Every structure is written in C-alpha cells, then in structure tokens.
Amino acid sequence: MESTGDTSVPPAADAEVHRRLIYGDESALAEVYTAYGPLVRRIAVRVTHAPAAAEDVAQEVFAQLWSRPYAYDTRRGSLRTWLSMLAHRRAVDWVRSEARHRKHAHADDSALHTVPEPGPGPDETVVDRERSLLLHTALAELPQPQREVVHLAYFAGRTYRQAAVELGIPEGTAKTRLRTALRTLAETLADPPDPALERGA
Known part of the structure; x- marks a missing residue:
C-alpha cells in the first residue's frame, strides 16, 4: 500500500x-x-x-x-x-x-568597494531565512515536554489528541503544553520596541 x-x-x-x-x-x-x-x-x-x-x-x-x-x-x-x-x-x-x-562573504565583498553603495533593501530570501531561524531557535529553547507536542502537532501533522497518545500523556496535558508553547513562541517572536523610540533624556 x-x-x-x-x-x-x-x-x-x-x-x-x-x-x-x-x-x-x-x-x-x-x-x-x-x-x-x-x-x-x-x-x-x-x-x-x-x-x-x-x-x-x-x-x-x-x-x-x-x-x-x-x-x-x-x-x-x-x-x-x-x-x-x-x-x-x-x-x-x-x-x-x-x-x-x-x-563573512558580505564583509569580504564590501572591502572590495572603495565607494559604498546606497543601501538597497534586504534580500527577501535572506529575510525569510532569518525569520525562519528566529522561529526555530525559539522553538528549540522551549522546555522539552512543550517542544515534543509542538513537533508532533506542526511538523508531524498530529492533532493534540494523537500527540497525547503518542507521548503517553493525558489529552488535557497535551493541549495545555501546546497552548503554553504557542503563547511563549508568540511572545518571543513579537517585534522588539524600536530603540529610537525609547531614546529620551
């Protein structure tokens, strides 16, 4: 099959x-x-x-x-x-x-230019990759019990009920871990305040 x-x-x-x-x-x-x-x-x-x-x-x-x-x-x-x-x-x-x-490649390339070029916008592919890195780094920092549920739910396509069975934990526990993990990820990935706006006296 x-x-x-x-x-x-x-x-x-x-x-x-x-x-x-x-x-x-x-x-x-x-x-x-x-x-x-x-x-x-x-x-x-x-x-x-x-x-x-x-x-x-x-x-x-x-x-x-x-x-x-x-x-x-x-x-x-x-x-x-x-x-x-x-x-x-x-x-x-x-x-x-x-x-x-x-x-490193960018630093080496910049050293070859005597006249700095006006700064073009960042390459979208690089930005996407950096966002992805932020997300996955934040995920890696979650406590292991939460990380396991997130992996099963989002990478392995499990429902929280299926994740509970696979991990041998109650459904309520799996749901709570998933909810807590998602809240933590949302807080971690929230845009930090602009330092320019915080400059005062």
Whole structure:
C-alpha cells in the first residue's frame, strides 16, 4: 500500500528496532529510513528552505542514528519524535552556518568597494531565512515536554489528541503544553520596541 508521507513504525516496535540498530543490523536502519525519511526531509525543508540542504540534513540524522544508536532512549519517547527533533536541530545548525557564511562573504565583498553603495533593501530570501531561524531557535529553547507536542502537532501533522497518545500523556496535558508553547513562541517572536523610540533624556 502506497503512503503519501512517512509510514510510522508502531511505538511498541521502537524498542525492537533500537535493539537491532545497537547490534548493527543494517536492515533495521533501512526500515527506519523508509518509515521516517520523508518526515525528516519535510522538517529540514521547512527550516532550511533548501531541498539540497534538507537531503544533507537527512543523511546526517540517519548517520547519527546508525553510528550512535544509544543516543536514542526508548523510555523518553518514540523514535519518530526523537528523529524529528534531531532533524530540526541539525537544520537550524545549517541555517546558522549559512548565515555566518553570508555575513563573512558580505564583509569580504564590501572591502572590495572603495565607494559604498546606497543601501538597497534586504534580500527577501535572506529575510525569510532569518525569520525562519528566529522561529526555530525559539522553538528549540522551549522546555522539552512543550517542544515534543509542538513537533508532533506542526511538523508531524498530529492533532493534540494523537500527540497525547503518542507521548503517553493525558489529552488535557497535551493541549495545555501546546497552548503554553504557542503563547511563549508568540511572545518571543513579537517585534522588539524600536530603540529610537525609547531614546529620551
């Protein structure tokens, strides 16, 4: 049967797949890649806005699972959630690295000009990427319980009820964590006051 997205491994099977990974079973890695590869790439594309970079992020995520299977703890959540959070973290690292490269390249380019050019508006792609970085950095700073619910709701397409089942928590708790996380994100991402307006005496 064809699937439009990822074909999740049942939570009960996570421990068995994990055990096989620890013993170096390559078929276990292939199963996990088939099940969660689309999810990992989807998350990476949302953060990086670059399909090629998302592919690199996916390779890094599954390489880490293969080389360090002990990093995943079956008692702390599903393999799906762990992989989605790892994909998010790796993608944010990529965006930060790109931002540093752009900054250095811009500084080098500016040094070649003897006459400074009048400042054109910022490139929209750069602005979009910086906004995305702000959002995902704010998300990464949420407490882990809130971050897990947000990941499942917005990156894995779960309802808060489905997230509650997957995380093994009451529905009310999942709803509260999601609401609190969204409020925190909204406050964190609110435009800061203009320093010029605050200059007084």
